Amino acid sequence: MRISELARRSGVPVATIKFYLREGILPTGAARGATQADYDDDHLNRLRLIRSLAELAALPIAQIKTVLGLIDHPDADLFTTLGKAISALPPYVESGGGEHPRARAAIEHLGWTYDETFPATWQLERALAAVEEAGIPLTDERLDAYGAALHPMAEYDVAGAPGGAIDADASATGHPVIDRSAAERSAAARSAAVRYAVLGTALYEPVVVALRRLAHQDIAARRLGA
Amino acid sequence: MRISELARRSGVPVATIKFYLREGILPTGAARGATQADYDDDHLNRLRLIRSLAELAALPIAQIKTVLGLIDHPDADLFTTLGKAISALPPYVESGGGEHPRARAAIEHLGWTYDETFPATWQLERALAAVEEAGIPLTDERLDAYGAALHPMAEYDVAGAPGGAIDADASATGHPVIDRSAAERSAAARSAAVRYAVLGTALYEPVVVALRRLAHQDIAARRLGA
DNA sequence: AATATTGGATACTGTAACTATCCAATCAGC
DNA sequence: GCTGATTGGATAGTTACAGTATCCAATATT
The missing domain is CATH 1.10.1660.10 (Multidrug-efflux Transporter Regulator; Chain: A; Domain 2)
Structure with a gap:
């Protein structure tokens, strides 16, 4: 056309x-x-x-370019690729010197993997500082509730990845390979895996946010009587 | 000073x-x-x-004005106030004519309250259309997983509201009043409830998003071997 | 009294994401 | 083949937003 x-x-x-x-x-x-x-x-x-x-997703053109570039020409290591993709997603925060006390405490409280090189760690630190300043700090109790809800959700996301995307090309990264056949995956299949991971992160977040807002509404509506 | x-x-x-x-x-x-x-x-x-x-939260000045205005001078009806606040939050989408087939199907599948006047409904419709176009549509199975995770999370949020914020001034709205004493709440207390609800929505979303990203990272890291 | 700071008004800057115009080279229909 | 519409490509202009900067007369401060 x-x-x-x-x-x-x-x-x-x-x-x-x-x-x-x-x-x-x-x-x-x-x-x-x-x-x-x-x-x-x-x-x-x-x-x-x-x-x-x-x-x-409210991405500036420059970040769209980055994200599409990752999909078109993914790195060998999908783990690294996802990290780069997340860096391109809002909110944009800089590392800030290496100290992320709130994020570290929260992640370790949940027993998750703490990695201060990961952009999401900085984003969490910043978000926690903001709610704290606003006078509604994240309590351990609420953190437990969020963690208990979000981790299974994330597991569902990863499980649904095409061909176990996360294992793709693990051999090239020095990490142990869980699924040997993954190392032989074609470039096209790898691109599909990256596409799923990157777009899943960027485009599903609005879905999650909207559903959370609707859950609030549902609860409010029920409380006020049907 | x-x-x-x-x-x-x-x-x-x-x-x-x-x-x-x-x-x-x-x-x-x-x-x-x-x-x-x-x-x-x-x-x-x-x-x-x-x-x-x-x-x-990446809010333009105009929307910050709206949100702060709601906190400073809340409507009598907290339910309405929350709706206005959510309208001021990104992503900004218009109703689009009244038809929200994807959102309706999803919400009814979950058994939640469907209300097409609620901005979050339009936002969900738009978000679902986007993932569909990107070739990763929301399956019922994934929807169930998300709903099962998010609804309890939202219940925790509402339960933690100061003095059961949602019931505030229900008497003025024509809705049944659950907690009679709520109707006598002072303006200051009502403002605190609105503040919690509005800021909880606006400022906790970045927390939720960051935690979801970190959950993905945690799972990926575990799969690749510690 | 001399110097610095303030509130208030006005003007300016920089960036991002388009939007419009121009032009010479076709292409499509007659 | 002729004519008017369309195209790719380049360049310039627009709009909106979020600040920044400057000015000025009226105080504060020292």
């Missing part, structure tokens, strides 16, 4: 599509001549994905 | 504080003369809260 049809089918203005092409987040169509390029369904899907990441 | 001290103690530039005063999200200090105003710890806390909402 031509660019005008791509625009019509996606609902995105031609000028905006050109902008995305310029920014390098949408691949150019197959050139059919000096003034014609051919776009296909892949372009349409990519365009829709860009809009979802921009509007729903 | 004077404005320069407020700036020093909060780490926010004087010019920015003046900007917040202009925008009406930070109350002016008590005037001590034509060129002097007195700021206290309330101003300092408010300033820190503004920064948390802006940087962590």
Whole structure:
């Protein structure tokens, strides 16, 4: 299809599509001549994905570029790739010098793996500092409730990954390999695993947040009487 | 304290504080003369809260104004107030005409209260459309896993509200009153309840999101071997 | 009295994400 | 083949947001 049809089918203005092409987040169509390029369904899907990441996940263009780049050209190590992807997701916080006392206490209280190089650790530290300053600090009791709810949820996410994505190419990382056959997975399959992990993180968070808000509403509605 | 001290103690530039005063999200200090105003710890806390909402919850100034306005002058009906607060939180989506098939199916599958006037319903619809388009639709099985995890979490949140916030002023809304004494709660106590509910929603979401990311990391780390 | 600071008003800056215009080279229909 | 519409590509302009910076007359402070 031509660019005008791509625009019509996606609902995105031609000028905006050109902008995305310029920014390098949408691949150019197959050139059919000096003034014609051919776009296909892949372009349409990519365009829709860009809009979802921009509007729903609220990612700036630069971070969309990073995320799509990871999907298109994943690192050998999926663990590292996921780390990079999470760095590209809001909220954007810097490490802050290496000390994350609140996050460390919380994670160790839950018995989870504490790793101060992981962006989510910094994000947790910052989030905990904020609720503390607002006068509603996270109690151990509430932390237990959250941990008990979220860990099984996360396990479900990982279990549902295509072909046990987490094990992909473990051999290349020095980590023990759980599933030997994973090391022989094709680049396409690895890309699918990265895609699942990265988009699952970026796009499922709005789902989780919306469900949590609706759970609050449900409880409030029940309390007020049906 | 004077404005320069407020700036020093909060780490926010004087010019920015003046900007917040202009925008009406930070109350002016008590005037001590034509060129002097007195700021206290309330101003300092408010300033820190503004920064948390802006940087962590990524709220635009206009929405911060809305949220703070709800805390300062809550509606009689806390249920309505919470709805307005959630409208001010990202992601910003419009109703879209009244049809929310994906959200409706999901909520009814969970047996929760479906209310198409609630912003979180529109947000869920949009989020579900996005994951669907990205090729990783929400299965009923995953929905069950999420619902089973999130509902108890939300119950914990509501139970922890100061004085059973949800029941506050139920008498004024026409809804049945669960706790009769709640109707006599003072304006200050009601404001505290709204504050807990609104900030709990806005500021705890980053905590939940960070914990979910860390749970994924924990699981990945365990799978790859300690 | 001299110097610094303040509140208040106004103007300016920088960034991000588009949006619009222009142009020469086609392409599509007649 | 001719003509008007469309395209890719480049460049420039717009809008919104969130601050920053400057000015000024009126105090505070020393």
